[in-house]
Amino acid sequence: MMNFNRTTAQWQELDRDHHTHPFSDPKALGEKGTRVITKAEGSYIWDSDDNKILDGMAGLWCVNVGYGRTELIEAADRQMRQLPYYNSFFQTSNPPQIELSRLLSEVTPEGFNHFFFAGSGSEANDTNVRLVRHYWDIKGQPKKKTFISRHNAYHGSTLAATSLGGMGYMHNMGGEGGSLLPGFEHIGQPFWYLEGGDMTPEEFGLMRAQELETKILELGADSVAAFIAEPIQGAGGVIVPPATYWPEIQRICKKYDILLIADEVICGFGRTGNWFGSETMGIKPDLITMAKGLSSGYLPIAAIGMQDDFFAVLNGGGDINHGYTYSGHPVASAVAIANIHYIRDHNLVEKVREDTGPYLHAGLQHLVDSHPIVGEVRGRGLMAGIQLVKDKASRTTFSGDEDAGTVCRDHCFSNNLIMRGVGQSMIISPPLTISRIEIDELLAKAKICLDATGRDFGLM
Numbered sequence: 001m002m003n004f005n006r007t008t009a010q011w012q013e014l015d016r017d018h019h020t021h022p023f024s025d026p027k028a029l030g031e032k033g034t035r036v037i038t039k040a041e042g043s044y045i046w047d048s049d050d051n052k053i054l055d056g057m058a059g060l061w062c063v064n065v066g067y068g069r070t071e072l073i074e075a076a077d078r079q080m081r082q083l084p085y086y087n088s089f090f091q092t093s094n095p096p097q098i099e100l101s102r103l104l105s106e107v108t109p110e111g112f113n114h115f116f117f118a119g120s121g122s123e124a125n126d127t128n129v130r131l132v133r134h135y136w137d138i139k140g141q142p143k144k145k146t147f148i149s150r151h152n153a154y155h156g157s158t159l160a161a162t163s164l165g166g167m168g169y170m171h172n173m174g175g176e177g178g179s180l181l182p183g184f185e186h187i188g189q190p191f192w193y194l195e196g197g198d199m200t201p202e203e204f205g206l207m208r209a210q211e212l213e214t215k216i217l218e219l220g221a222d223s224v225a226a227f228i229a230e231p232i233q234g235a236g237g238v239i240v241p242p243a244t245y246w247p248e249i250q251r252i253c254k255k256y257d258i259l260l261i262a263d264e265v266i267c268g269f270g271r272t273g274n275w276f277g278s279e280t281m282g283i284k285p286d287l288i289t290m291a292k293g294l295s296s297g298y299l300p301i302a303a304i305g306m307q308d309d310f311f312a313v314l315n316g317g318g319d320i321n322h323g324y325t326y327s328g329h330p331v332a333s334a335v336a337i338a339n340i341h342y343i344r345d346h347n348l349v350e351k352v353r354e355d356t357g358p359y360l361h362a363g364l365q366h367l368v369d370s371h372p373i374v375g376e377v378r379g380r381g382l383m384a385g386i387q388l389v390k391d392k393a394s395r396t397t398f399s400g401d402e403d404a405g406t407v408c409r410d411h412c413f414s415n416n417l418i419m420r421g422v423g424q425s426m427i428i429s430p431p432l433t434i435s436r437i438e439i440d441e442l443l444a445k446a447k448i449c450l451d452a453t454g455r456d457f458g459l460m
Contacts, residue, residue, distance in 0.1 A: 008048040011036040022157070035413070040067035043434045045418075053416045056442050058431045061234060061266045061383075062297035065342045066433035072298045075338035079331045088117070088327045097328035100337050104303065107275050107340060108288065114311040116304045116320075117328035121265035121291035122156025124302040125228070128261055128287055129160050130322045132226050135259070135310060138317035144225045148215055148258075150189045154235035155228060155263055155289075164228055167236075185219065187211040189233065190241035193376050193387055193395060205242025213252045226259035226286075231277030234266035237425040238385030240378045246281050259286045259310070265302075266383070269293030270343055270432050273353030273381035280380055286310050296339045301332035348432040357381040359436055360428070363443040371447070373404070373454045382434070386426040386446070390459065397424045398457070407456055411449035419446065426450075 006014070016030040036048040043066055045053050058064060065072070079096060086094055097117065105113045116131070118124045129147065136144040149155065151166040162170045163184040171180040188195070188208050196204040216224050227249065233239035253260045262285035267277025271293060274280045278288065287310060291302035306314070314320065326332070343349060357380070364377040364384055375389035375397070388404045390396045398404040405421030412419045412426075420427040430442065454460035 008036055009033075011048055042066045042068065043431050043438050051416055053418060054430075054438065054442055054445065056412075056417055056419045056428050056430050056446075058429050059297045060292070061271070061429045062292035064269050064271065064293040064432045065296045065339055065346075065348070066431040069296075069298075069338075069342060071342050072296065072335050072338045075334045076299065076331055079334035083330050086330060087325060089323060094328070094330040094333070096330045096333035096337060100328075100333040103337055103340055104290075104305065107344075108305050109276060109278055109284070111307045111309075112288065112305040113308055114306045116306070117333070118291075118302040118304070118324055119300045119326045119329075119332075120156070120302050121263075121289060122158040122161040123324060124265070124289045124291060124304050125155045125161040125164055125263065126158050127304050127322060128226075128228070128289060129164070131304065131306075131314065131320070132259055132261075132287070134317065134320065134322075135313050136225055138313050141222065143223050146183050146185060146219055146224050148185045148187060148212060148224060148227045150229055150233070151186050152189045152191070152236040152239075153186075153229065153233060185215055187215050189236065189239060190245045191233075191237070191239045192242055193378075194397065201242040202244045205245035206248055208241075209245045209248035209252065212249060213256075216252070216256050216258065221256040221258070224256065224258050226261050227253055228261040228263055230263045230265075231267045231281040231283055232272065232380060232383065234383065234427075234429070235422065237422045238379045238383055238427055240380065241281070246283050250284065261285060261287045261289065263289045265289055265291045266293075266429070269296075269340075270349040270352055271381055271383050271429070273349065273357050275349055277380075294339070295332060295336040298339065299329075299332040299335045300326070301329065301336050343432070346433070352381045352432050356432075356434060356436065356439060360384065360430075360439050360443075363439065364428075367443075367447065367450065371450055371454075372459050373450060373457070379428075382428075382430055382432055384428045385422070386428070386450075388424045388426065388450075388453070390457070402457070404453055404457065408449055408453040411452040412445070415445050415448055417442065417445040417449065419449070 012033040015034050037045050038048050039046045045055050101115045104115050133145055149164050149166050153166040155161045155164040162179050163181040166186040173179045188211050190208045192201045192204045262278045264276050268290050272280040286307045288305040295301050367374045368377050373388050375387040375392050378385045405424050408426055409421035
């Protein structure tokens with residue numbers, strides 16, 4: 001039996017002694033002590049010291065419908081009692097898996113009618129690698145194996161997903177290039193504020209998109225399988241490409257017969273004010289990666305959506321020798337169905353697009369206009385990045401050694417607000433159910449933390 005009556009110090013000791021955390025220095029974290037989260041409701045979480053904390057990150061970009069939704073909890077309970085598990089191997093399926101596939105065909109962009117299930121976004125992007133290479137092999141072009149992504153892109157942390165992504169510190173775990181597989185290439189990110197120099201955003205977006213064509217010609221189009229990107233880079237800092245970027249990317253992919261994969265793990269299921277970020281940014285991908293908001297994080301599940309033309313090739317190509325023990329897990333599928341119905345029934349996508357998204361960004365824009373260390377705010381819907389700067393006029397940011405993002409994040413912790421520090425940006429991604437009153441609270445607490453950060457650096 002689990003002992004729920006431990007003190008915070010006892011939980012921290014056990015955590016230090018037995019639990020290894022992702023993306024953390026275990027020694028430093030053990031010395032500091034973890035924050036132990038014990039319960040949640042709506043837009044809030046509570047820690048073991050009973051601090052009520054506004055979760056401005058919806059867990060890890062995922063709790064779209066907020067915490068404590070009985071519809072999802074009861075769906076899990078019913079399915080657990082009826083069929084807690086069965087696999088998708090042995091030519092079998094289960095009703096929740098089938099119904100979820102049908103439901104996804106209704107909410108995904110036009111032409112997506114076939115879905116392959118996995119347990120996480122990382123697994124789903126690994127699956128993309130295998131399915132895409134299988135696709136080109138069936139088409140008689142087996143040399144088309146290379147994937148192109150962007151520097152500072154995040155596509156997961158399995159070995160293939162790490163290689164798809166463009167985060168150098170992940171590639172170099174195990175020594176320089178120690179976690180980077182061959183067959184993965186990277187081009188520049190469309191981050192105008194930090195990298196655009198004297199170019200207009202439109203000029204910069206076009207230039208960065210054309211790096212894809214340069215890379216394809218360098219590698220040879222007959223060797224390039226696909227380009228993968230998030231519609232808006234989430235973990236990279238909520239980077240919204242200039243308007244010229246995506247049309248040029250699509251033109252290049254079509255010209256050289258390169259598949260386009262939209263990683264919708266963060267942008268999907270209403271986050272940007274449409275069901276999928278591809279719709280928000282005007283993208284027509286061949287495949288889409290889904291996870292996080294698919295079940296609002298209540299249970300692990302992910303999916304790959306395939307355009308009809310892509311699936312038609314696989315459908316005539318023999319066995320797909322790939323899959324996972326938990327592909328289409330019946331309980332996770334049942335929860336995902338309940339989650340999608342909740343989003344629909346409560347008009348959350350429309351609410352984000354027409355109400356809370358614009359309200360959040362109007363409040364954040366006030367910080368740009370008034371706060372000395374806020375250079376710009378980026379984002380769409382209920383995802384935003386606040387760029388921390390030393391000087392607005394020259395777009396001069398803090399250095400990595402100064403690490404203003406971590407300083408500000410720690411102030412947020414102290415003021416019972418979860419915002420994530422990414423480089424020299426602060427990231428916001430609250431539940432889609434957040435109210436205007438809660439947004440006001442988020443903005444007020446964010447200002448307190450930004451003020452404290454500015455004072456720390458002598459800028460206020």
